[in-house]
Amino acid sequence: MVLHHYFYRLKCIVRDKQNMFWTLIFPIVLATLFNLAFSNLSSADNFSSIKIGIVDNEEYQSNTNFIQAMKSVSNSNQNGEENPLFDVQYTSKEEADQLLNNNKIAGYIYFDNGLQLVVKESGINQTIIKSFLDEYQQTSSTIMTIIITNPNVDVDNLISSVSNKTNYLKEVAVSKASPNNTVTYFYALMAMASLYGSFFGLNEVTAIQGNLSSQGARVNIAPTHKFKLFIAAMLAATTVHLFNIFVLLGYLTLILKVDFGSQLGFIALTCFIGTITGVSFGTFVSSFIKKGEGLKIGILIGITMVLSFMSGMMYDGMKYIISSNVPILGYLNPANLITDSFYALYYYSTHTQFFMDIILLCAFTVIFTVSTYLVLRRQQYASL
Amino acid sequence: MQVYKAFFKIILKNKLQIMIYIVVFLSIAIALANTYSTIINTNFTETKVNIAFISHDSQSKLVQGLRDYLSENSNIIDIPDETQKLQDALFHRKIEYIVRVPQGFTEGLMNGEPVKIERTAVPNSTSEIYLDSLINKYLNTAKMYSSSMGHLSEEQIISYVTYDLSQNIEVKLNNSADVTSKNENLIYYFNYLAYSLYAVLILGVSSVLMVFNDPDLKKRNLSSPMNLKSINFQLILGNLTFAVLVWFILILASFFMYGSYLLTAKGLLLLLNSFVFTFAVLSISYLIGNIVKSKGAMSAAANVVALGTSFISGVFVPQALLGKAVLKIASFTPNYWYITANNSIANIATFNMENLTPIFLNMFIVIGFAAAFLSVTMVFIKQTRMSN
Numbered sequence: 001m002v003l004h005h006y007f008y009r010l011k012c013i014v015r016d017k018q019n020m021f022w023t024l025i026f027p028i029v030l031a032t033l034f035n036l037a038f039s040n041l042s043s044a045d046n047f048s049s050i051k052i053g054i055v056d057n058e059e060y061q062s063n064t065n066f067i068q069a070m071k072s073v074s075n076s077n078q079n080g081e082e083n084p085l086f087d088v089q090y091t092s093k094e095e096a097d098q099l100l101n102n103n104k105i106a107g108y109i110y111f112d113n114g115l116q117l118v119v120k121e122s123g124i125n126q127t128i129i130k131s132f133l134d135e136y137q138q139t140s141s142t143i144m145t146i147i148i149t150n151p152n153v154d155v156d157n158l159i160s161s162v163s164n165k166t167n168y169l170k171e172v173a174v175s176k177a178s179p180n181n182t183v184t185y186f187y188a189l190m191a192m193a194s195l196y197g198s199f200f201g202l203n204e205v206t207a208i209q210g211n212l213s214s215q216g217a218r219v220n221i222a223p224t225h226k227f228k229l230f231i232a233a234m235l236a237a238t239t240v241h242l243f244n245i246f247v248l249l250g251y252l253t254l255i256l257k258v259d260f261g262s263q264l265g266f267i268a269l270t271c272f273i274g275t276i277t278g279v280s281f282g283t284f285v286s287s288f289i290k291k292g293e294g295l296k297i298g299i300l301i302g303i304t305m306v307l308s309f310m311s312g313m314m315y316d317g318m319k320y321i322i323s324s325n326v327p328i329l330g331y332l333n334p335a336n337l338i339t340d341s342f343y344a345l346y347y348y349s350t351h352t353q354f355f356m357d358i359i360l361l362c363a364f365t366v367i368f369t370v371s372t373y374l375v376l377r378r379q380q381y382a383s384l
Numbered sequence: 385m386q387v388y389k390a391f392f393k394i395i396l397k398n399k400l401q402i403m404i405y406i407v408v409f410l411s412i413a414i415a416l417a418n419t420y421s422t423i424i425n426t427n428f429t430e431t432k433v434n435i436a437f438i439s440h441d442s443q444s445k446l447v448q449g450l451r452d453y454l455s456e457n458s459n460i461i462d463i464p465d466e467t468q469k470l471q472d473a474l475f476h477r478k479i480e481y482i483v484r485v486p487q488g489f490t491e492g493l494m495n496g497e498p499v500k501i502e503r504t505a506v507p508n509s510t511s512e513i514y515l516d517s518l519i520n521k522y523l524n525t526a527k528m529y530s531s532s533m534g535h536l537s538e539e540q541i542i543s544y545v546t547y548d549l550s551q552n553i554e555v556k557l558n559n560s561a562d563v564t565s566k567n568e569n570l571i572y573y574f575n576y577l578a579y580s581l582y583a584v585l586i587l588g589v590s591s592v593l594m595v596f597n598d599p600d601l602k603k604r605n606l607s608s609p610m611n612l613k614s615i616n617f618q619l620i621l622g623n624l625t626f627a628v629l630v631w632f633i634l635i636l637a638s639f640f641m642y643g644s645y646l647l648t649a650k651g652l653l654l655l656l657n658s659f660v661f662t663f664a665v666l667s668i669s670y671l672i673g674n675i676v677k678s679k680g681a682m683s684a685a686a687n688v689v690a691l692g693t694s695f696i697s698g699v700f701v702p703q704a705l706l707g708k709a710v711l712k713i714a715s716f717t718p719n720y721w722y723i724t725a726n727n728s729i730a731n732i733a734t735f736n737m738e739n740l741t742p743i744f745l746n747m748f749i750v751i752g753f754a755a756a757f758l759s760v761t762m763v764f765i766k767q768t769r770m771s772n
Contacts, residue, residue, distance in 0.1 A: 018680035029688055033695040036710045047510045085513070100558055118556045124431040124510050130555055131430075131514065135521055137551045142525055145544060146532050153532050161528055168493075168523045169516055170500035174467070174482065178507055179475040298404045305408055309415075314700065320476035347475060348468065 001224055002232045009204070009236035019199050024244040027193035028251055034189060035256045038182045049087040050125045053096040053108030060111045069136050072163075085132065109133065177261065177347050181316050184343065186258045188313035191338035193248050194274035195304045200237035201282020202296055205372070208233060209287075210381050217384050226377050234369070237279045245271045261346040266354065270345070273361045274338040280368035281334065287375040307335035337361050387615050391592055391622030398591045401683075405583045410637055414573075428555045433511040434459045435481040436470060444490035449542040450522050453549060454483070457518055474504065480511040483519065490538070493523065494530055522549065570642050571730045574654050577634055578699050578719050581662060582690035584630050585669040589623060590682045593673035627666040631659060653729045653743065657722060660747045664718035667757035674761055674768075693717040703727065718753035721746045 014020065054060065054070070061067075073085040091099065096108040100120050107119035107129050117133055119126045139162055146153055206212040208229045210220040219229065249271060252258040260267055285303075286296050310333055312319035319339065323330040330336045337357045344354040395402070435458050441447050454460060461479050463469055473479045484502040492499030501519065505512035525548055529541045536544075595601065596619065605615060635655060638646060645651050672689065676682045694700060696710050697719035703711065714720040725746035732739050 018678075018684070021680075021684055026684070026687065030691065033692055037695045037701040037706060039710075040705050040707055046508050047513050097558070115553045116556060117553055118558050119428060120558050122429045122431060122557075124433070124514065126428070126555075127431040128510070128514050128517075130428075130553065131517060133553045134549075134551065135517070137553055138521070138525070138548045141548045141551050142528055142544075145548065146529065150533050158528070158532055161524075161531070165520060165524045166527065167516075168499070168501055168520055169503045172484070172502040172504050174474055174504040175471050179471075179477075181475055181477060184476075295400060298401055302404050302408050317476055320472060320478060323472070324478075343475075347471060350468075353468065 002228050002235075005224070005229060005232035006236050009207070009233050010239060012207070013200060013203070013236055013240045016203065019203065020244075022199055023193065023196045023241060024247060027189060027196070027244075027248050030192075031186065031189055031248065031252055031256060034185050038185060047083065049084050050128060051087045051089070051105045052129055053089050053091050053099055053105045055093050055096055055108060055110045056090040057093075057111060059113075060109075063111065065140075066115075066136060073132065085128070175347050176349055177259065179347070180259070183259060183346060184312040184316040184319060184339065186252055186256075187339040187342040187346075188308055188311045188319070188335065190245070190248065190252070190271075190342060191274065191311055191335040192304060192308040192313055194241075194245060194271070194278040194338055195281060195307065195335055197237065197241040197245075197275050197278030198282025198285065198300045198304065199297070200241055201234075201279040201284070202286040202293075202300065203282075204230075204233035204237050204279075205283050205286040205376070206293065209376065210379070210384055217381075220381075227373065230373060230376060234276075234279060234283070238276055241279060242272060242275045245275050259346065260342060263345050266345050266351075267342070269358065270338065270341040273358055273365070274341075277334050277338070277361050277365045277368070280365050280372065283372040284368040287372045304335070307333050311336035311339040331360060334361060334364050337364075385618060386610070387618035388622050391619065391626070394592045394595050395588055395626060398588070402584055402587055405587065406580065406633065410580060410634070414637065414641065428557045430457065432457065432459045433481060433515060434461050434477075434479045435483060435515065436461055436463045436473065436479045437483045438465050439485040440487045441485045441489045444485075445538040445542060446490045446493070446526060447485050449526075449545065450485075450519065453522050453546070454515075454518065458515065470504075474506070477506070480509065481505045481515045483515075493527065496531075525549065570638070570645065570651070570654065571726055573638050573641070574658055574726050575699050575723055577658055578661065578665075578697075578722055579690055579694040580634055581630065581658075581665045582668075582693065583686050584634075585627060585662075585665050586672050586686040586689060587682065588626055588630070589666065589669040590673035590676055590685070591679075592622070593670070594676065594679075594682065597674065623666060623670065627662050631662040649735055650729055650732065654726060657725050657729065657743070657747060660750050661718060661722040664722075664750045664754040664757070667754040667761070668718075671757050671761040671764065674764055693719045696720075698723045698727075718750045721749045721753075725750075 070086075070088070074088045089099070089105065091108070093110065096105070096110070096118070099105045100108060100118065103120070106123070106125040107117055109129075110116045110118055115133055115137065117126075117130055119129070143158060143162070146158060147155070206216065208216050208219055208226070210217040246268075249260075249267070253260055282300060285300055289296055289299065308314075310318055310322055310329070313335075319330070319336060322333075322336070323340075330340070337360050341354055341357040341361075344351070344357065348354070435454065437451055437454060437460050439447050439451065451460070458481075461473070463473050463479065470479075470482060474482065482504040484504075486499070486502060489499050489501065501523075503516070503519075505515070522545065525545045526541050529536060529544050596605070606612070635658065642651070646655060668689070672682075672685050676685055693714075696706070697703075697714040697717055698706055698711075699719060703723060706714070711720070725743050728739075728743050728746070732743075
């Protein structure tokens with residue numbers, strides 16, 4: 001009997017074009033838009049050579065040390081380095097002003113009774129230019145101090161230690177994956193899509209409740225146990241939505257190349273639990289709210305949007321702001337739990353956080369399902 | 385004015401759905417506008433990167449000196465030394481660089497052993513290059529003193545290094561554009577407004593038009609003694625009133641948030657720009673309202689059009705970060721021109737013809753879109769009427 005009901009619900013769900021649009025097509029459209037919008041975002045922190053100008057006047061030409069120092073870090077060096085620190089243009093003062101005004105260069109270096117930097121705004125690139133010029137000045141000061149206080153010093157040795165600087169830093173990765181924060185948007189999108197399964201849950205409740213649809217009234221006359229009906233409906237909704245979620249996951253990983261890490265089994269588990277949470281969330285809302293279907297849909301969309309927002313779908317920093325200030329809010333938010341599971345799988349080397357998220361999601365599902373069933377069972381109607 | 389009244393009766397029937405959009409999206413817009421903070425640029429200020437500094441070489445004065453130097457040139461953020469906390473902070477750019485000084489580092493450095501500081505950074509980032517150079521500069525200078533002068537105590541080395549590294553060159557700020565932070569947040573508010581306007585207008589206008597386009601109702605209306613011209617006139621009036629009302633409700637919150645700032649020249653330009661944009665959105669909503677046949681299709685269209693056009697035209701992500709091809713496509717929507725105008729209003733330093741012309745040009749383009757979509761709708765209406 002359960003199986004029979006299951007297959008009929010499956011057919012009903014697949015033929016509901018509107019719900020299929022929201023749960024299957026809409027997330028894909030959104031993912032595509034995210035991809036268009038964020039394709040340059042992750043490369044925004046990436047370093048590229050800073051474009052600067054140098055005013056080529058007499059004072060500059062007489063400063064051979066500086067020319068030497070500049071050569072070692074700019075595009076005119078012969079090492080063939082891929083990404084030199086500076087991309088230099090030699091200009092006149094007027095030209096440099098012109099270039100600066102049109103944002104063609106970040107700043108220009110100007111010798112006028114000493115070293116000067118001219119910029120248009122404050123920023124990290126301008127800071128780096130300044131830092132380099134400071135370093136030139138500072139190194140000169142160091143050499144002066146050493147020669148004055150210790151005249152016996154081996155000057156050649158000193159100069160060579162200036163040009164052969166030691167690198168005292170060693171890169172240590174903090175995690176197995178690079179901290180690319182744009183993935184948060186896609187993880188939150190997966191969470192939103194999972195919670196959109198609530199539309200299916202809503203329809204399933206409508207279809208088995210006598211007071212909500214005529215079909216429900218008919219089904220209620222049959223002697224089938226309500227629990228069997230409910231389980232069959234939930235299973236059918238989960239099946240279809242799980243398919244939708246896997247299509248979305250496939251689209252994200254294979255076509256848009258979003259990095260989900262490599263633990264396929266756990267990723268599938270997250271999708272599965274997320275889907276059930278979504279569907280049961282829908283049955284929960286629709287069994288507790290007695291008003292019309294429009295209101296129910298409105299509430300589902302509203303809640304899903306707010307939860308997704310808090311898990312970082314519109315602004316990736318939101319998730320961190322919440323988890324570092326009011327962590328409890330993060331744990332009470334199913335969308336955040338789903339996002340966090342994907343994040344933990346992608347970024348953390350341990351599974352503690354992941355299992356914690358999954359257990360909490362399961363707890364949510366049980367609460368939603370049990371309370372839905374408690375509302376649905378043993379209802380009798382005097383008149384329909 | 386029965387038709388005009390009926391228009392608002394239908395809107396009121398759908399008020400819940402519309403209100404949800406207004407409330408949810410307005411609260412998101414407000415929250416987002418408050419999360420951005422910017423620095424006022426009147427002087428050249430060095431950009432300070434947020435870093436975490438962890439030292440296992442606690443006795444060392446040199447490491448303390450390095451920490452002091454870094455604290456002047458970056459913001460040292462206090463984050464507990466737990467892997468997961470550090471990972472989270474780096475991922476969400478709370479910090480961009482982690483320095484970890486191993487035990488016995490200073491001793492090793494002074495004895496010329498190849499010791500290294502462990503550091504973690506966002507790979508290939510600008511902040512990585514900057515902080516690498518700061519740390520190496522400090523340590524190399526210290527090393528030079530210790531190797532060429534000998535017999536120096538750690539304190540002496542630190543005082544020499546601190547003196548050297550306090551040498552600064554002069555920076556001239558060429559263009560003192562006075563950009564205030566409040567202003568920038570206001571731009572975000574008006575940019576997000578585009579999205580809410582789309583969602584609300586499409587939903588409102590289509591829900592009314594769907595009723596009036598219902599074939600049976602249409603037949604009944606046409607057989608009434610009221611002439612078609614009057615019906616259409618009242619419908620148009622209803623649409624216009626509704627659009628202006630929605631615009632007013634949406635900008636109302638900005639008055640509470642930004643107050644009198646809106647009455648400055650920039651604020652007024654922003655208001656005018658959004659007002660002009662409202663008509664383009666209304667015109668698009670009118671077209672969609674005439675095409676869609678069911679409630680489901682209506683909210684699908686509202687979401688896809690509102691989100692789609694907003695995403696590609698820089699409502700959510702700044703235009704500067706979007707690809708060239710994306711912006712080319714976006715320039716076929718009025719949003720693009722609206723956002724561009726908003727951004728140029730924000731960047732205006734002096735109000736002269738040269739700066740204002742492009743802004744007004746953008747507004748004209750938006751009006752052009754309004755007219756274009758309206759004429760397409762007219763043709764569409766005429767064709768469906770002829771084919772019936």
